[in-house]
Amino acid sequence: MFIQINTDNQIDSDAERDARIEEQIRQRLARFEGRITDLEVHVSDINGPRGGASDLRCTMEARVNGVPPVAVADHGATVDRAILGAAKKVVRALDHQLGKLSDRKGH
Numbered sequence: 001m002f003i004q005i006n007t008d009n010q011i012d013s014d015a016e017r018d019a020r021i022e023e024q025i026r027q028r029l030a031r032f033e034g035r036i037t038d039l040e041v042h043v044s045d046i047n048g049p050r051g052g053a054s055d056l057r058c059t060m061e062a063r064v065n066g067v068p069p070v071a072v073a074d075h076g077a078t079v080d081r082a083i084l085g086a087a088k089k090v091v092r093a094l095d096h097q098l099g100k101l102s103d104r105k106g107h
Contacts, residue, residue: 001029001036010045011056011079021083028087029062032094038063041086043079058082060090067097 003022007013021041029036040061047055059073060083072089076082 001026001033001039003039003041005041006043007079008044011043017079021080024080024084025087028084028091029094032062032064032091035064035066035094035098036062037065039090041083043082046075056082058086060086062090062094064094064097070094070097 003025005013005018005021025039025041026033029039040063042059044057045055046057055075056077056079057073057075058079059071061069061071063069070090070093072086072093074082074085074089076085
């Protein structure tokens, strides 16, 4: 699974934090490791320098073999919270999408 993390110009990004975040994402999506080919992560600061509660937004798009891409978004007060919230949503969406696929094959 190839993971690409993108941030806007309001978010400080460094290799150490990206590696830590990538590892957290891999742990959350471990059971889909063989199915997901690419995971694109975009983190942006909605309010910019004005700040505010839960103003960080993370969108994730998972490309999975055999099904249309799954895209989700979540908000958080920190980059980590926004990303982990989006990762949880990807897991739920993939469970739903792949569950529907196996139901079709089973009938």
